[in-house]
Amino acid sequence: MEKVMVKGTEAIGEAAIRAGCRHFFGYPITPQSELPEYMSKRLPEVDGVFLQTESEVATVNMLYGAACTGTRVMTSTSSPGFSLMMEGVSYIACAQLPAVFVNVVRGGPGLGDIQPAQGDYWQATKGGGHGDYKLITLAPSTVQEAVDLTVLAFDLADKYRNPALILADGLLGQMMEPVVFPDFRDLSTLPDHSSWAMTGAKGRKPHLITSFDIDPYVLEKMNLVLVEKYKEIEKKEIRWEEYKTEDANIVITAFGTIGRIAKSVVDMARKDGIKVGLFRPITVWPFPYEPLEKLADKVDMFFDVEMNMGQMLEDVLISIKGRKPVKFYSRMGGVVPTPNEIYEALKKEIGR
């Protein structure tokens, strides 16, 4: 397998194309503009379609339209852009359409800055748009993982007819790392959506795709179908990484970019004889509640590290159920903490 050095944003773009995505709609915003740029160059080479839209509002609705025809489709944006897409994300989720989103999160709230941050965790995992819905949300911590999760995002979106989101950040988007790309997916092997997709009502009853019903009893049934689907995803699709947790007394919880920084902290602490491990959720929805809860029996303390005011912290607390102390350390506004900084904060907590 050949390893190539690629930038995160471009790696995600190439992975999408290899996963069979031939349609990309997007609007520029830092720090992810290299992704639409890459797609604008690359998609015509594979007979695909790239369109720079007039806004994120239009973007998400173009995704809606393309997904209605059963097409593998993707967009990428950064925080303020993803906020603008929320209306459409809610519609796509309710209409049960597959579409892949990439949010390269930057410092916020508001216009914020263009540095890496994790302030969109709640928006990604708890809603953001209106109504009861869930996004399958994958949080890579290396460029290789971003590649693998992009392919997975398309497959999960197709399998569950649900929007999937790659929750990255500016650091991952901008960094270069060696990766191995998967082979090109044979387009004829992509899932068959002919049972529901809008392809012209030839010789069959019309396929109608909507996100509404005026009768509350019917709408409730639609909601319950979603609830069942989400339960199934929660059962089958949780993914996480554990690092040196077997004998750990302290477990750091962290996702995405800060998850890889936390890995260095584990190694630093181990050198000093402090038994620290790492629990890194890869799917942040569905959140790996049970695997994390299992650790509560074995360790003395959890240390949650994030680049926000403590958003995943709530899910960590739900997992631990008050059985062990959970301490928290964070930087915000686009500040990325160094391993040293985190280690010092951890040592302070344990009086060393």
Place this chain on the structure above:
Amino acid sequence: MQVIYKKPEALGEKEFTYCPGCHHGIIHRLVAEVVDELGIREKTLVVAPIGCSVFAYQFFNMDGTVAPHGRAPAVATGIKRSRPDLMVFTYQGDGDLAAIGTAEIIHAANRGEKITTIFVNNAIYGMTGGQMAPTTLLGMKTTTTPYGRKAENDGYPMHMCEFLKEAKGVAYLARTKVTTPQDVEKTKKAIKKAFLAQINELGFGMVEILSTCPTNWGIDPITSMKWLEENMIPEYPLGVFVDKVGDEK
């Protein structure tokens, strides 16, 4: 027995939910007749809007969906770009197309998106109970302009055809009405041309159809037609604004 008039195949079985005297029903039928005559029912998709015609996707015998308020041109763009072999039309009211969806319609038109738009202008928000639309006439009373629309507070009536005719991507653009049998014929021709603009891959096609809303105008259907003639026509002159389709052979 000779059948001289029947339901177009492109219309479904479901009964219209429109109020008596509302022109949405006539316009649906005309679209369906055109789709039948062009023989494209089996590859035509409808994108319904938000507004009284939110159910339009249920009335046509074709695949269909409902876009978020105003976003139908973007949804249609996504459909068309992913399946250029299919025909797609949006069906939109004035609140949908000229207020919340102004950006989407202008950009789809300007890109020359190969889609067809049926724009029903009844100068009011029907579904939400008669509030002011961008197309509401000056002096016209609505539930949010109880003293009549005033330019200094509410701005002027929006002329979408006049705005859009400047866009290079537009291949067909016309404003019509359906108050007389002759107008109905003219509207049907215009709708056909707007579809031909798509079929012949010439660009964006739109027909704006002036329409009544007896319920929210608060006048009976017959008087509504008269009101449309006397008040809307001076503000919204009928005509063909762009025609790159040419005459049918």
